[in-house]
Amino acid sequence: MSDTGSYFTASPTGTITVASDGAVRVLLLAGEIDNAVVADYRATTASATDTGVTVVDASRVTFINSSGLSLLMEQTKAGRDSGQRIELRGASRRMRQLLEMTGLETYFTLTTPPPDAAGRQ
Template sequence: MEVTVERQGEVAAVITLAGRLDLVSAAAAKRGITDAVAQGARRLVVDLHRVTFIDSSGLSSLVAALKAARQAGGDLRIARPNEQALVILQMTTLDRVLTPFPTVEEALRGYDGQQSDAGNRDLPGRR
């Protein structure tokens, strides 16, 4: 699992994950995201466009990272999930708390109050 953190101003960060987000890599992903929170990033966007597969361990790491962000007074959003990730989020109803957005830019804009909570309406498979 490759984890890249790119700061966006003082309190925001885009975290790009690459590879499989599964039992083997979930701890590394969680650590990368929570480290960003520890360094002051409270508004997080996790870019999943390079993630090829997500299982329950991967989802758990995202939920734990969301909890860390919220405890710091922030939030975590998902950007550019592939079809498999989106189906998993929808099947588990985690798309209600890990809001998926079609682009990183839209997820970041949502933090500025420029977008409603319906940021995921343009994603494939959304009704």
């Protein structure tokens, strides 16, 4: 996956990165995706609030709150508006439950992440 032209924010608790995988825009989330992490990301990417993300990799998320869910919806809006199904990779059981409770699971196709070079998912 290329990080050319990507947007990145990091805090002691979590990271948000938008990267390109060919023509596909991927939102990579890791750690705690909370108000502070999302606010930092929005401040860093003020001119890029809609990047046309069609894949979200949540396999490294340990916590996500409503600010994180709001960011998911913002970042995937262009894809959803054009009729694309958004792939959500590696969401934990807790994250899937949160999506179900809020009715947001219908916007995503849940998948497992592809294995890394060592064969781990």
